[in-house]
Amino acid sequence: MKPNPRILVAECMQEISSFNPMPSGYESFHMERGAQMLAQRGLNTSLGGALAVFEQTGLEPVLSIGARAGSGGLLSAAGWKRLSTEVLEAVATQARGGIDGVYFSLHGAMGADGELDPEGYLLAETRKMVGPDIPIVISLDLHGIMTDRMLRQINGVAIYHTYPHVDFASTGARAARILHRLVAEELRPVIARVVIPALVRGDELITKSGCYGELIREARRLELEGAAMSAGIMIGNPFTDVPELCTQVIVATSGDEAVAKNEALRLARELWPLRHRMQGKLVTLARSIAQASSITGPVIFTDAADATSSGATGDSNLILKGLLDAGYPKRVLAQIVDPAAACAAHKAGVGATITVGLGGALDPGRFSPMQVTAKVRLLSDGRARLETMKTGLDAGPTAVLEFDNFTVVVFSLTLSLFDRAMYYANGLDPQDFDLIVVKSPHTEHHMYDAWVDNNFNVDVPGATSANLKSLGHTICARPMYPLNDGVVFEPVATIYRS
Numbered sequence: 001m002k003p004n005p006r007i008l009v010a011e012c013m014q015e016i017s018s019f020n021p022m023p024s025g026y027e028s029f030h031m032e033r034g035a036q037m038l039a040q041r042g043l044n045t046s047l048g049g050a051l052a053v054f055e056q057t058g059l060e061p062v063l064s065i066g067a068r069a070g071s072g073g074l075l076s077a078a079g080w081k082r083l084s085t086e087v088l089e090a091v092a093t094q095a096r097g098g099i100d101g102v103y104f105s106l107h108g109a110m111g112a113d114g115e116l117d118p119e120g121y122l123l124a125e126t127r128k129m130v131g132p133d134i135p136i137v138i139s140l141d142l143h144g145i146m147t148d149r150m151l152r153q154i155n156g157v158a159i160y161h162t163y164p165h166v167d168f169a170s171t172g173a174r175a176a177r178i179l180h181r182l183v184a185e186e187l188r189p190v191i192a193r194v195v196i197p198a199l200v201r202g203d204e205l206i207t208k209s210g211c212y213g214e215l216i217r218e219a220r221r222l223e224l225e226g227a228a229m230s231a232g233i234m235i236g237n238p239f240t241d242v243p244e245l246c247t248q249v250i251v252a253t254s255g256d257e258a259v260a261k262n263e264a265l266r267l268a269r270e271l272w273p274l275r276h277r278m279q280g281k282l283v284t285l286a287r288s289i290a291q292a293s294s295i296t297g298p299v300i301f302t303d304a305a306d307a308t309s310s311g312a313t314g315d316s317n318l319i320l321k322g323l324l325d326a327g328y329p330k331r332v333l334a335q336i337v338d339p340a341a342a343c344a345a346h347k348a349g350v351g352a353t354i355t356v357g358l359g360g361a362l363d364p365g366r367f368s369p370m371q372v373t374a375k376v377r378l379l380s381d382g383r384a385r386l387e388t389m390k391t392g393l394d395a396g397p398t399a400v401l402e403f404d405n406f407t408v409v410v411f412s413l414t415l416s417l418f419d420r421a422m423y424y425a426n427g428l429d430p431q432d433f434d435l436i437v438v439k440s441p442h443t444e445h446h447m448y449d450a451w452v453d454n455n456f457n458v459d460v461p462g463a464t465s466a467n468l469k470s471l472g473h474t475i476c477a478r479p480m481y482p483l484n485d486g487v488v489f490e491p492v493a494t495i496y497r498s
């Protein structure tokens with residue numbers, strides 16, 4: 001290995017729901033160019049983890065461009081054209097100076113109008129620029145969709161091993177260590193892929209406690225024992241309706257095709273019988289409210305159908321309406337995206353009483369505004385930091401409204417709500433309330449589940465509903481469990497050689 005090999009570094013990440021009617025745009029992305037990407041150094045992000053390994057191993061990062069967006073709807077054609085052009089121009093510029101490897105931080109569940117495999121396109125164009133002999137290693141979310149086109153461009157991959165996700169940095173570090181080996185040892189890896197025709201959701205996907213976690217620990221064992229350079233089970237994002245949406249097993253070795261193939265087939269065979277357990281166990285809204293009313297301690301109402309971190313709009317008021325109509329008497333804390341209501345609160349000022357239509361601002365086909373007369377308790381700029389990643393959040397002008405026994409944080413912009421950051425940033429402690437609405441399918445255990453008496457996964461409509469048959473997939477391959485009955489699976493491994 002020559003001294004200080006040069007590693008081109010790029011990032012492009014977003015997760016979308018095809019069932020969100022609001023398109024994403026170029027403006028949805030936070031852009032970092034060149035040295036600006038060093039802002040992620042030390043953070044719990046994939047790029048942050050990779051940078052640490054580059055420093056430790058003597059690899060010289062050649063920083064090109066980073067583009068990150070919160071989850072949302074399909075990226076517009078214009079947005080994709082501008083974004084992809086900027087990313088590829090930055091990659092081309094840095095590649096001209098001579099490089100020895102490429103690290104690309106991706107999510108895997110992007111989608112754009114006119115390009116349903118954005119990651120595959122970016123990697124194919126990057127491969128054209130750098131040639132066939134430069135190793136390309138990527139990192140991916142386990143909710144990503146690895147495509148055939150992606151696999152044909154890369155030499156290595158690292159995939160998240162935790163859900164809820166906490167291993168962002170360690171995944172980037174794993175990717176960087178793989179790249180270091182490829183550069184230092186001039187390996188020719190083999191990657192085995194087994195596609196499983198199943199979409200999965202639910203509590204069994206929590207890797208600390210669910211059956212999915214048991215299989216992930218097998219994948220991790222293969223890595224730690226050295227049998228595989230990387231191994232993972234990607235469950236995709238069932239809301240990203242694209243041709244290769246599926247669950248899949250990926251095993252990469254330093255050249256041993258038999259190990260890669262056999263281990264991928266083994267994990268796939270072990271997962272298939274568990275698909276029935278890996279489904280959301282939903283409770284009707286009426287039943288949830290009735291049971292919550294009889295429980296002494298605090299409870300969570302999980303609104304996974306409107307999970308902004310999975311690509312939903314965040315403007316569902318269905319749980320709020322249900323609680324109001326049922327006369328639920330205890331203290332309720334909730335969040336909602338409604339730019340007009342937030343604007344009205346900021347215009348009126350703290351202490352004012354306003355009448356607004358709350359909810360249904362972005363997805364009017366599913367939700368209609370509910371009229372409320374509320375007191376403006378607090379106003380903020382809507383800025384905070386995620387608890388786990390420590391990266392920034394920006395909800396735009398934000399207001400805390402109070403009416404009856406309800407406290408609602410109202411945002412102007414859709415943002416990820418998979419922790420407590422936006423409650424804390426607006427002066428609210430969830431433990432002060434009896435019922436807390438969480439717009440995320442799961443959070444880290446200590447955030448809520450460790451101290452509430454029950455967590456109700458409420459069955460209401462939304463762009464990210466765990467009731468997968470209700471969504472209306474039209475693009476993904478069929479037959480697909482649970483969208484179709486009687487799905488038969490005989491595992492087949494596809495082999496990719498560098």
